[in-house]
Amino acid sequence: MKEHEFAICVNNQGYEVSLETRKLYEMLPDDDAERHGQIRVIDESGEDYLYPAVLFDCIVLPIQTIERVFHVKV
Numbered sequence: 216m217k218e219h220e221f222a223i224c225v226n227n228q229g230y231e232v233s234l235e236t237r238k239l240y241e242m243l244p245d246d247d248a249e250r251h252g253q254i255r256v257i258d259e260s261g262e263d264y265l266y267p268a269v270l271f272d273c274i275v276l277p278i279q280t281i282e283r284v285f286h287v288k289v
Contacts, residue, residue: 219287220273220274221275222240222272222274224237224270224271232250233259233260233264234266239258239274240256240258243263246258247263249268252267252268252269253266253267253268254266
C-alpha cells in the first residue's frame with residue numbers, strides 16, 4: 216500500500232457512529248488486516264481502526280488533490 220490511499224464508505228451498517236456513508240477516509244497500511252478482509256482507516260474519532268473491507272470502495276485521487284490536502288509533494 217502506498218502512502219495516502221483512500222476509500223469511500225459505501226455501507227456503515229453496524230458502525231453508524233464511527234463511519235459516514237459517502238465519506239472519504241484515509242487508509243493506513245496493515246498487511247495483517249488485509250489478509251483478514253479488513254482495512255485500517257482513520258474514522259470519525261480521528262483515530263485509526265480496523266473495519267470490514269466490504270464497507271468501502273478504494274479510490275484513486277489525483278496527485279494534485281493529495282498535495283493540496285496534505286501539503287506534501289507526491
